Every structure is written in C-alpha cells, then in structure tokens.
Amino acid sequence: MPSSIIFKAIPNGYPIIGEHMEFVTREIDIENFPLADGEILVKNQYLSLDPYIRSKMRNPEIKANLSAYKIGEVLDGYGISIVVKSNNKNYQVGDYYVGFIGWEEYTHVPANAVSGIECLAKEISKYKVPESYFLGLLGMPGMTAYVGLNKIGRPEKGETIFISSALGAVGQVVGQLAKIKGLRIIGSAGDDSKIKYLNEELNFDGAFNYKTCNIDEKLKELCPNGIDIYFDNVGGEILDIVLNHLNNNARVVSCGMISQYNSKTPYGIKNLFQVIKKRLLIQGFIISDHYKEMDLFIKEMGELIEQGKLKYKEDIVKGIQNAPEAFLNMLTGKNFGKVIVKIF
Amino acid sequence: MPSSIIFKAIPNGYPIIGEHMEFVTREIDIENFPLADGEILVKNQYLSLDPYIRSKMRNPEIKANLSAYKIGEVLDGYGISIVVKSNNKNYQVGDYYVGFIGWEEYTHVPANAVSGIECLAKEISKYKVPESYFLGLLGMPGMTAYVGLNKIGRPEKGETIFISSALGAVGQVVGQLAKIKGLRIIGSAGDDSKIKYLNEELNFDGAFNYKTCNIDEKLKELCPNGIDIYFDNVGGEILDIVLNHLNNNARVVSCGMISQYNSKTPYGIKNLFQVIKKRLLIQGFIISDHYKEMDLFIKEMGELIEQGKLKYKEDIVKGIQNAPEAFLNMLTGKNFGKVIVKIF
Numbered sequence: 001m002p003s004s005i006i007f008k009a010i011p012n013g014y015p016i017i018g019e020h021m022e023f024v025t026r027e028i029d030i031e032n033f034p035l036a037d038g039e040i041l042v043k044n045q046y047l048s049l050d051p052y053i054r055s056k057m058r059n060p061e062i063k064a065n066l067s068a069y070k071i072g073e074v075l076d077g078y079g080i081s082i083v084v085k086s087n088n089k090n091y092q093v094g095d096y097y098v099g100f101i102g103w104e105e106y107t108h109v110p111a112n113a114v115s116g117i118e119c120l121a122k123e124i125s126k127y128k129v130p131e132s133y134f135l136g137l138l139g140m141p142g143m144t145a146y147v148g149l150n151k152i153g154r155p156e157k158g159e160t161i162f163i164s165s166a167l168g169a170v171g172q173v174v175g176q177l178a179k180i181k182g183l184r185i186i187g188s189a190g191d192d193s194k195i196k197y198l199n200e201e202l203n204f205d206g207a208f209n210y211k212t213c214n215i216d217e218k219l220k221e222l223c224p225n226g227i228d229i230y231f232d233n234v235g236g237e238i239l240d241i242v243l244n245h246l247n248n249n250a251r252v253v254s255c256g257m258i259s260q261y262n263s264k265t266p267y268g269i270k271n272l273f274q275v276i277k278k279r280l281l282i283q284g285f286i287i288s289d290h291y292k293e294m295d296l297f298i299k300e301m302g303e304l305i306e307q308g309k310l311k312y313k314e315d316i317v318k319g320i321q322n323a324p325e326a327f328l329n330m331l332t333g334k335n336f337g338k339v340i341v342k343i344f
Numbered sequence: 345m346p347s348s349i350i351f352k353a354i355p356n357g358y359p360i361i362g363e364h365m366e367f368v369t370r371e372i373d374i375e376n377f378p379l380a381d382g383e384i385l386v387k388n389q390y391l392s393l394d395p396y397i398r399s400k401m402r403n404p405e406i407k408a409n410l411s412a413y414k415i416g417e418v419l420d421g422y423g424i425s426i427v428v429k430s431n432n433k434n435y436q437v438g439d440y441y442v443g444f445i446g447w448e449e450y451t452h453v454p455a456n457a458v459s460g461i462e463c464l465a466k467e468i469s470k471y472k473v474p475e476s477y478f479l480g481l482l483g484m485p486g487m488t489a490y491v492g493l494n495k496i497g498r499p500e501k502g503e504t505i506f507i508s509s510a511l512g513a514v515g516q517v518v519g520q521l522a523k524i525k526g527l528r529i530i531g532s533a534g535d536d537s538k539i540k541y542l543n544e545e546l547n548f549d550g551a552f553n554y555k556t557c558n559i560d561e562k563l564k565e566l567c568p569n570g571i572d573i574y575f576d577n578v579g580g581e582i583l584d585i586v587l588n589h590l591n592n593n594a595r596v597v598s599c600g601m602i603s604q605y606n607s608k609t610p611y612g613i614k615n616l617f618q619v620i621k622k623r624l625l626i627q628g629f630i631i632s633d634h635y636k637e638m639d640l641f642i643k644e645m646g647e648l649i650e651q652g653k654l655k656y657k658e659d660i661v662k663g664i665q666n667a668p669e670a671f672l673n674m675l676t677g678k679n680f681g682k683v684i685v686k687i688f
Contacts, residue, residue: 055621064621065592235617248409254619268612273579275598275628277399277408282626284619 004104035087038111042081048135074102145173157182165233169338243271313337348448379431382455386425392479418446489517501526509577513682534677580611587615657681
C-alpha cells in the first residue's frame with residue numbers, strides 16, 4: 001500500500017522518528033484519482049533530502065522564505081517523478097516531472113505548484129548521466145554551488161577557498177568548480193573517509209576532519225596565505241574561527257548553517273569585528289532568486305561533465321520508509337555525498 | 345611650551361588618562377627646525393578624534409589595516425594645519441595642510457606621510473563653511489557616510505534605514521543623505537538631548553535612546569515595515585537585535601563597532617542565521633579604498649551645502665591638553681556631534 005512520511009510535531013533539536021516524523025500508509029486509486037484543471041499525479045522516482053527541510057519543521061509563527069510544515073502534512077522536497085495521470089496540457093503520461101514532491105510514493109501535484117525547476121524535466125534525457133544528478137550536480141544543489149561561488153564568491157585564479165561540509169551536496173561541486181578556476185581548494189568534513197575521498201578523488205589541496213582536529217591550527221597550516229573565499233555550509237564555531245583567517249576583502253558565501261538548525265541555543269559569533277578590520281563581505285542568498293540563470297548553468301555544467309571534469313558522489317538510500325533515518329544521518333553528517341532516496 | 349599627548353601603555357578596556365595616554369611638553373625651535381627633502385613643519389589648528397584611534401592602541405602583534413601605536417609615540421589623527429616651514433615644493437608657508445598629524449601643537453610631517461586626503465587642503469577656502477568641516481562633513485567621516493550609504497547600502501526611495509550612533513560624526517551625515525534620497529530615517533543614540541536634536545533639527549522620522557528603551561520594541565514601533573539598510577556604527581547587541589528586524593535582501597553597512605573596541609570579551613552575535621534566511625548582505629569597508637571618489641564627493645556635498653540641505657553638529661573642545669578627556673567622552677558616547685579639538 002502506498003506510503004508517506006508525515007510531519008507529526010515540531011522538534012526542539014534533532015527530529016525524532018515516530019515523534020516528529022511518522023510513516024503512514026494510505027489507499028490510492030490511481031485510475032479514478034480526481035484531477036482538477038492543470039493538476040497531475042506523479043509516481044516518485046527520486047527524492048532529494050537537503051538541510052533546508054529541517055528549517056521548515058518550525059513553529060509556523062516564525063516567518064521565513066520557506067513556509068513551515070503544518071502538523072499532519074506530508075513532508076516535501078525536490079524530486080524526480082514520472083507522470084501517471086495528467087490534466088495539464090504540458091504533461092503527458094510517462095513524462096518526467098521535476099519539482100516539489102512529498103516524501104511518498106505518489107504525489108498529487110496542484111496546478112499552481114511551480115517550483116521554478118520544472119524546466120529540468122526536459123533536460124534529463126539529453127545528458128548521459130544518472131537521472132538522480134538532476135537533484136544534485138545538475139539540480140538545486142549544483143546550481144547553489146554555481147551561483148554562490150560565482151556571484152558572491154567572485155573567485156580569482158590563485159586565491160584560496162575554504163569549504164565546510166566539503167563533500168556535501170553543494171560543497172563537492174563548489175570545490176571542483178573552484179579548482180577548475182585555478183583556486184587552492186581546502187575543505188572540511190566530519191569523517192576520515194570523507195577526507196580521504198576529498199584528497200584522493202576530488203583533488204582537494206587540503207582537507208581535515210573538523211571533529212578530530214584543532215580547526216584553527218589546521219587552517220593556519222593548510223591556508224598559509226589566508227582565505228579569500230569561505231563557502232559556508234555550517235555556520236557556528238567554524239565560521240567564527242574562519243573569520244580570523246580571512247584576508248582583506250575576502251567574501252563569505254553564506255549558503256547554510258547546518259550546525260545551527262538543530263541547536264537549542266544559537267552559537268554566538270565573537271569575531272564579527274573582522275568584517276570591519278578586513279573589509280569583508282558576508283552574503284546570504286536563496287537559489288530560487290537565480291532560476292533565470294538555469295539555462296546558462298545547465299549549459300556550462302553539461303560541457304564540464306562531457307569533458308569528464310566533474311564527479312559527483314551520491315549517497316542513495318532505497319525505499320521511502322528509510323527517508324527519515326537518511327534525513328537524520330544527513331543532519332548529523334553521517335551521509336557520504338548527496339543524499340537521495342530512490343523510491344521506485 | 346609646545347605639548348603633545350603620547351601613548352604610554354596598551355589599555356585593556358577604556359584607556360585611562362595618565363596610565364595609557366600622557367600629556368608631555370617639549371622644546372621646539374621652529375626657526376632652526378631641520379627638514380629633510382619633502383618634509384614640512386605644520387602648526388595644528390584642528391584635530392579630529394574618531395573611534396578608529398582606539399583600535400590603534402593595541403598589541404602591535406595583532407595585524408590590522410591601521411598600524412598599532414608604539415609605546416612613547418605621539419597619538420595621531422586627521423587634522424587641519426598651517427604650514428610654518430617647508431622643504432616640499434607643493435607646500436608654501438601659510439598653506440593649509442590636511443592629513444595625519446599628532447595630538448600636539450606642531451607636527452613634523454615626513455615626506456612620505458600621504459594620507460590620501462591632502463587634496464582637501466586646496467578646497468578649504470572655496471567653501472563658505474567652517475574650516476573644521478573638512479574634518480567632518482567634508483572630510484573623512486562625511487565621505488565614510490557617503491560611500492557606505494551609496495556603495496554598500498544602495499538606498500532606494502521609500503526604504504527604511506536605521507542608523508546607530510546617529511548623531512556621531514558619520515551617522516548624522518548618513519541620516520541627512522538618506523532623507524534627501526527619500527528614505528524613512530530612524531536613529532539611535534545614548535542621550536535624550538541627542539534624540540531631541542535628531543528629531544527636531546535633523547528631521548529624523550524616529551529616534552530612541554538605546555540606553556533607556558527596549559531596543560527590540562522600539563524598532564518594531566518605529567520600523568513597522570522592517571529595516572532595509574542598517575548603517576552600523578556600534579556592532580554588538582544592537583546589531584544582534586537589528587538582524588531580527590531586517591527585511592529580505594537588506595544591507596548592513598559595517599562602518600564601526602564602537603561597542604566592542606573597549607570590551608574585554610567580545611559580544612557573541614546569535615542571530616547571524618538571518619543572513620541566510622533573509623539573503624542579507626553584511627559588508628565592511630575602509631574609506632581609504634575609496635579616496636579616488638573624493639572629487640565627486642566634494643562636488644555633491646558642496647552643492648547640498650550651498651542649497652542649505654545639510655547641517656553638521658560639532659562638539660569642539662579647546663586645547664590639546666583636553667584631547668584625552670574628549671576622546672574618552674567620545675568612546676563612552678558623552679560627545680554631542682563630531683568631536684574636534686581646536687588646538688590654536
């Protein structure tokens with residue numbers, strides 16, 4: 001029987017399976033499923049799990065870019081699906097659909113559910129890459145890396161970039177793109193096997209396990225000329241330490257603060273005076289503001305992939321019932337690459 | 345006998361007169377004063393006291409844009425002087441000199457002491473304003489306001505700007521320039537008489553005494569549509585609270601962090617996650633990077649002054665012996681407008 005993961009209660013700290021996220025099953029009659037004008041019914045193939053989802057598990061009174069989940073609602077995320085029933089002239093049965101789906105096997109997509117990345121559905125069959133790449137390297141995380149690095153980081157050949165969560169969905173793309181542009185690339189991750197992968201497979205110039213190292217000393221050792229761009233996926237203490245290693249006119253690309261999403265008391269950043277001392281720029285962004293550049297992104301990335309210049313490490317989990325655990329593993333850094341749930 | 349204020353010891357917290365800054369007198373024989381090629385001897389008229397001077401009273405091992413003072417050295421700052429002896433073809437006796445001078449009556453200016461604002465000396469007699477304005481409204485603080493507001497703040501008509509230390513040397517210019525551009529201008533200061541002046545003389549749309557108000561509630565009341573630009577002169581707790589009131593895509597002009605310069609333990613900023621949530625930009629700058637725009641600045645400001653559109657509140661203290669106390673008063677917010685020492 002088709003199944004879903006629903007949002008059961010607002011977590012304080014890490015969500016707990018059963019308490020905040022619950023597996024439920026429900027009947028679905030595909031043949032007789034009613035569709036209003038413009039609506040489609042899709043069978044979900046791949047679901048992307050990303051840290052921002054945690055930020056939607058909040059008290060709905062707290063306003064933010066992304067709406068909060070309602071209690072009892074199915075959790076959602078970007079996905080790749082196949083249309084199984086359509087009342088929308090743009091979709092035929094059998095077409096790919098790329099956009100927001102539920103953490104479930106079948107999703108009823110409303111007419112107005114425009115996520116801005118639907119155009120990717122037309123691209124999937126053009127590229128000789130796994131379909132799931134359209135949720136990672138060629139999807140929202142890849143584009144986040146591309147936009148953040150180029151528009152905020154503004155990399156120059158010979159500069160040094162430091163990337164936290166460097167083997168994450170975004171980080172690994174940032175590192176490879178920066179390397180192609182001639183930067184010295186240094187990364188951190190929370191596991192020795194990830195460090196080995198960064199050094200040996202992704203050609204990082206240096207990488208360290210932030211859980212077992214003295215971060216300050218490692219940055220001194222690996223970035224002897226300071227840091228020009230910090231691509232920040234974690235926030236908190238690492239950001240605070242990095243501020244002391246930045247060069248004049250350095251840029252901090254504020255992409256994520258995974259260290260803070262589950263924290264009951266936010267970390268207090270003490271070195272922000274460096275912003276003045278070193279004329280720093282710290283800038284956040286939301287990828288949906290930049291979807292108009294999707295074509296350019298796909299074109300440039302497609303060329304690099306064809307030239308064999310980009311790798312992408314995925315951590316694929318099978319079965320929607322395993323999504324909550326995979327999500328928790330990602331929040332605690334136990335994933336190894338971009339987390340994808342293969343549903344069918 | 346001519347006198348100077350010298351740097352006596354590195355303060356931890358607020359500097360103490362006698363302990364960290366000392367008044368000394370010394371002989372000077374102007375007529376026989378030896379000048380190497382390119383050097384001049386100047387008689388100091390006005391000395392500007394600015395918060396950045398505190399940041400030079402540090403352990404010289406801590407690197408920063410501005411060099412640390414050496415023990416025994418005369419303190420310095422921007423000043424307006426009259427050349428009394430010259431071995432430099434660009435300066436005749438009687439000319440104005442604008443640039444770095446000591447906290448003293450006569451300064452021996454070395455040939456290489458280029459501060460980037462010498463060009464102001466030629467402008468002084470062109471404008472019908474007090475000479476001292478070339479240390480404030482038409483000097484480094486005015487230009488800091490102009491560059492920070494326009495290049496980082498990028499103000500748009502109808503937006504709301506909040507300015508901390510709004511009656512300071514920089515803040516009062518920011519407010520007036522923003523008002524001319526059609527923004528709602530809200531400011532804070534640490535004294536009720538300053539609030540009255542902001543409201544009544546500088547036409548602020550709202551102002552509050554941060555020492556006696558609930559800052560969060562005041563911002564809610566005075567900025568009902570949120571804040572689009574925060575011109576930050578103070579850092580610390582006010583910055584932390586403001587982060588929660590910023591609109592999407594707001595800009596924080598990091599101009600100063602006076603709340604932190606004398607603090608023994610830096611304040612920990614807890615709301616930096618707003619940078620991601622609201623796509624914020626936080627940027628620091630140093631005015632000397634922008635001196636190439638000095639001509640444009642003088643031209644635009646000169647026109648506004650001629651049209652009677654700009655006021656400038658100065659807090660003028662007489663006598664070099666009173667500079668240390670005036671400096672301390674500024675650090676603790678007891679000044680009322682731009683602090684200038686009138687030396688002769």
